[in-house]
Amino acid sequence: MKKFVKASLVAAMLAAPVMADEQFGGIGVTIYQVPAGVFVAEVIPGGPASETKIKSGDVIVAVDGVSLKGKTIDFSKEQIRGQIDKPVELTYVSEGDTLSAVVRRTSMLVKDFNAEDVAAWYGDKDEFNAQELETFASGSETDKQLLAVLSRGSVVAGDAEKVSASNLNGVFVKKAEVVAPKVNSNKGVKSNGAVLKGFSRNSIAFTLKTAGTTVVKVSDPNGEVVATVRVDNAPAGFNSVAWNSENIPSGRYMVSIEQSFGISGKFAVLK
Incomplete structure (x- = not known):
């Protein structure tokens, strides 16, 4: 893996393991470039791609019919990112089968977490568990929903016991509004038991x-x-x-x- 220039990608990608705040329309995956296309390293929990059958280890070979074979990671990034709320078709290879999935890009934010701020929140220590990091990150963007915390470009597992306070990013999406069925009635809604x-x-x-x-x-x-x-x-x-x-x-x-x-x-x- 060290032979590849790995680039984390959240709906398109983090161009380096640590980066400044960035907002864009994406699908919620981390990838790096391989000759056949882009290798899916991780699927961000709660992102658009997590609602499909795309999983870690799959290779995305085309986006809206545009081949990623032999391309650069920057080219692949430009194809996967795009207009928010616009559907995008992904062609990918999974366990030898060529499949396709349509996902709708969402507004995503990748936000740097400063090590000093994390330490100040929980006291003077260099390592934290995943739950502590999630608590800290959740309070940093009140109008957005936290999907995941990244450490050096990789998603921190929910059961991780020790995570360095440095080189951290949070992945956020706009908070989803709860949608209830529309009923033209002023008497309240009665369940029919269906x-x-x-x-x-x-x-x-x-x-x-x-x-x-x-x-x-x-x-x-x-x-x-x-x-x-x-x-x-x-x-x-x-x-x-x-x-x-x-x-x-x-x-x-x-x-x-x-x-x-x-x-x-x-x-x-x-x-």
Whole structure:
């Protein structure tokens, strides 16, 4: 690995193990360049890429059809980074299979942590455990959500007992707003007892406590309904409905199951 010039990448990349504060649109991975493309060293917990099947050890070979083979890390960085909220298609090789995934770039912030500030927070010592670092980092960006702490460009494991106070970065995203199903009523929302059982590209499965006409809605993180499926006279018990997800990017969605007398909702990940 020492033969490669490793560059940490958070949705695109940290150009060096330690860097100044930087904000950009990215997908949440750390990488370094190899001849075939970019090697995924780590997937940042909670980032857009973590909602796909991309994992450590995979190699991203193309971005939106643009090959990364034989390119530089700077070129790969430019392809992976981009406009916030814009979907991007990644072609990658995993265990010999060539696969693809669509992710939506999010606004990410990589922030340096000064060793003196960390020490001042917890007293005069050079090493900390992961929990102490997470506590310190979480309080440094009140309007953002902490995804991970990096030490020399690598994600600090949650069970790490000793971490140096120097060369630290925090990876943040904008705090997500909780999206609730929209209901045109001034009387409050009554649950209908429905339970989401499955959410895939081809079908949505759920159980109903009471039979009746049912409307299933899929809403994006902004609360906008991206798909609606109506089931007339749905029976009590298990139901499975087909839906069209062809133009819907991977990500986290609210799936609401509505009947005339009540509504149930649950967040689910579309891969």
